[in-house]
Amino acid sequence: MNMPELEPFDFKTASESDLKKEYDRIASEMIDDQYAIEIYFTMEMFENFKELPSILQDGEQVLAFCSGYAFGKDHALLGGITTDGETWFIVVTDKRILFINTGKFSGLQQISIDFDNVNAVSGSEKLMFGEIRIQDGDTERIIKWVPKKMIKPFTYAAQDAMEKRKKANAQSISPTPSNDRYAQLEKLAELKEKGIISEEEFIQEKKKILAKDT
Template sequence: MAFDYKNASPEALKNEYRRIAQAIGDDQFFTKKELAHLPAVLADGEQILAFCSGLMDSSTWLITLTDQRIIFLDKGLLFGLKQSAIDLDKVNAISGETGVFFGKISIQDGASNRTIDNVPKRTVVPFTNLVRDAINNRKHGKHTIGAAQADDPVARLEKLSAMLSKGLITEAEFTEQKARILQSV
C-alpha cells in the first residue's frame, strides 16, 4: 500500500525517511529541514522512491526522486525556500561519477543540466539507477501503486475512512470529501 506522506504522523514520516535513507545510503544529516518540508510539495498519492543530498549552486540541496518527478529543495540556512522540479517525462539523461569519498550526479532535461556535487559516494549509483528505472517505468506505462491509487475512487474513499477513524479529520470533513469523490465518479 502507498505511504501517505501528507497525513502521516511525524514519527511515521521519520521511520519512512529512515527506511528510504538506509536503502539508498543517505545519512539525512544536512537535509533535515528539507525533509520536514517535503510533504508540503508532494502531490496527493505521489510516492518517494529515493533521495540524496549534495551541493548545487553553493548550497546543500535535497534531491528527491518520486514516481512522477525529481524535486530539488533548499530550505536555506535561516529562511527562504528554493524549489524546482523536473517531470520524469522531461529527463533526457542522468549520469553519476564517484571519487574517493564523494560523487556527483548530473541530470539533464531539455532546458538545463543540473549538477549536484559532494553527493555521498555510496548513494550515486543507487540513485542514478533508480532514476533510470523510474523513467523506463513511466515510458512503458508502469506506474507505482501510489500513482494508480491517486485516481482510484475506492482507494481514495478507503484512505478517507482511515483518516476519519484515526481522528485526523472530522465527520464534517469526511462527509464533504466523500461527496467530492463520489461526484467525480
C-alpha cells in the same frame, strides 16, 4: 535496475514520527550500512524531508534522495535560482525529480522536473564523493559533493522511474480505432521530440500503429 515496489505512504497525513520512519526506511534501502547511514543521512536532511508533505502530490511516493551542491549550466544558476555555496536536498519520486533548499535566509526554494522532461540521469564516483548529472532538455544540472554511497541508489531509482514513465506513455498511445491513427502518430512524434523514446522505438511504434489500419 528495478527498484522494489513501494508500499504506499501517505505523506499528506503523516506525523513527524511517521515521516522519520519513512525517511529511515528509504535510507536503509539505499545503503545497507548502518554506520554510513548515520554519517550521510543527517538531521539536516531530515529537516528538508519534513517539507515533502506540502510539496508532493496526493499519492506521490519517494524513491530515493541525496544532498549536494547543485549547479546549472553556468555553475551559478539552477532554474533561475542562485545556488552557489548552498547545499540542496534532491529527491526522486515516482513522478519527478525535486530540488529543495530550506536556507536560513532564502526560505523554502524548490524546483520540480517531471520525468517527461528528463532525458538522462547519470553519476560518477571518486574516492569518497562524486557527482550526479541530470539532463533536462538543453539544461544539464550537476549535483556535486554527493557521498559516494548515495550515487548509484539515486541514479538507479531515477532511471527506473524514467523507464516506467516511458512504458506508461507508450501504453497511452496503444492502437485504438483507425480514425484515431493521426492522433496516435502525433503523440508518438511528441514523445520522440522530448527524448522520451528513441528514433528506433519511434519507428517500431509507428509501424505498429500503421499496421493496425491495413
